Amino acid sequence: MSGLGVRTEQLTVRFGDVPAVDSLDLRLAPGKIHGLLGRNGSGKSTLAATLAGFRAPTGGRVLIEGDEIGSREPYEDAVVTSRVCLIRESGDLVDSAPVRHVLGLASSLRPYWNAELAGELLDKFEVPVRQRVQKLSRGKKSALGVVLGIASRAPLTIFDESYLGMDVPSRNLFYDALLADYAEFPRTIVLSTHLVSEVSSLLEEVVILDRGRLVTQAPVDSLRGRGASIVGPATLVDELTADLIVLAEQRLGGTKSTTVLGDLDDTLLAKARAAGLEVGPVGLQELFVHLTGAKEGAR
Amino acid sequence: MFDDRSPIYLQIAEQIKNDIVTGALGADEQVMSTNQYAAFYRINPATAAKGFAQLVDEGVLYKKRGIGMFVSPKARELLRTGRQASFFAEVVDPMIREAEAIGVPLKDVVEHIHSRESGGGAR
Structure with missing residues (x-):
């Protein structure tokens, strides 16, 4: 496992008449940490959902590529979706279930799931495992989300503003945990955010979107x-x-x-x-x- | 720690050079691994690796396969010579300009330097 690459060809996603992603040609190299930057409404979340197969393109296509899986479109393809982990701020969690059931579900769906790591991280973030998800505070819910994201060790992991609900010490804990695990198990990571200055040092490449279009893509150090x-x-x-x-x-x-x-x-x-x-x-x-x-x- | 106004890998290289010039890092001393460095400063490991690679290219660090990276025995000498070359242009000249701008006679500056020299403590 070394990470999956991403290729989009003239990718367009419309909501009614409004294009959220507009004729996007993009490549994300495998094994790197990419920043997906853009203002609110720039199309970051729609792009993230399309890469993860949560949403079908209106036009063009998305390909997820790797040695193990070849080159495949993610939508309704379990081979791809089990290897692509999208963590959104909402968490997409079953609210009525206790945290440990959520972990059980992740372990059955995620081929590279590491339960030990998940346990360690939940301890660090002080997320109570017996609690029902709906009883968790916003910050703890976000923390549970990022723990699922890291411990899934998915070859393509996308965090879409997942850590907005977390306070500064928790966000720092997240950055540290992500870097440590990435150093040990390199894979493709996408961090979608508008908090540029906070995450920029974690990134290797950045993609900047504006109104659904690509503004620039470059190694982050070359933009500095x-x-x-x-x-x-x-x-x-x-x-x-x-x-x-x-x-x-x-x-x-x-x-x-x-x-x-x-x-x-x-x-x-x-x-x-x-x-x-x-x-x-x-x-x-x-x-x-x-x-x-x-x-x-x-x- | 690092700012966003110049490439971080260059800032890393500068920081390590500084530690060598001041003696905080000695000859043949091992430096942190790129992953340790990345974790410590919360930066991308590839960025750290690029900074270290630049220092190897410049002969400031050397690699021991499977063990890590070390400070070259000649690194300090190399860096001091480089900095000496720009010392007058980058440190002394701006000081003279400032002294002239605020009306401090250069004679007083020279005297001050002499008093430091005879007062001991200077190398």
Whole structure:
């Protein structure tokens, strides 16, 4: 088991007339931790549900690929769905059942289930095993969800905002547990979130969605430091940024701050410094905000 | 610990270099494994591995197969020479600019440095 890859071809999922995912061509390499980033309503959850076979595509297709299973569409295919684990914030749990029954169900459905690991993690998160699911607090319910996600050791595991109900110490516990188990049993992990700064260090690749379309897909480290902000007298800033991809502009009197995308080459940097302009890096969270901003003309 | 404004693998490499320059990591001392490092700093193991690989390429660390990674005997010397080359441009020149901007005579700066030297404690 080394993880399943994902390929989508012109994938479209519509709700009535509204496309939630729109002609998406995407590849997720096996064995990596991918971040699926986007604002609310960008199509992250619909994409996640389609990858896990919870939902059929309206157009195009999804393929889940691996040595063991070949290349298959997940919808209504038990070979795939037993190997793909999607944990959503709602938990998709049987509310009236006690926690230990939920564990029993997982162990019968998940070929790589590890009961010992599940027990350890439930202890750490202090989830009472005899309690009925509906009696758990929101935080404990989320914790139960992520425990199921980790202990399933599914070759493709997707956490769709599953940890939103958890407080900061619990989320940190989740990140630590996930990294530790991933280091030991590498597999494909997808973390869908809008909490970019909190999870970015866990990721190897990011996919950024906006309104159902792909904005960018890249190794996360290549996005760090990929933007730059240039600040100084407006005319000089405009002259220097004329040929660059401008993400955002801000003016205060005669001073202008322009955020651009892409590495600045050395001659340009030297020119900026010689002109007395300030050049600063742009953080990942900020870059994400600019790339998915609702403003018109912001690209 | 790590910021989002430059690649984390470069920040990891810088941090380890710093530990070597200050002597916190000695010659032939073993460094953490990439998985230990990833767990400790809560980062992706592939990112940690990339930082370590860069240090091996630069001759700062060396690998012992099946055991782990160690600080090269010459690493400290190598890094100190590199930093000495940029010392005046990156540390002294900005200090001179600041002194001039706020009106501290350079003569006073020089005297201060001399007093430190004769006061002992300097290497």
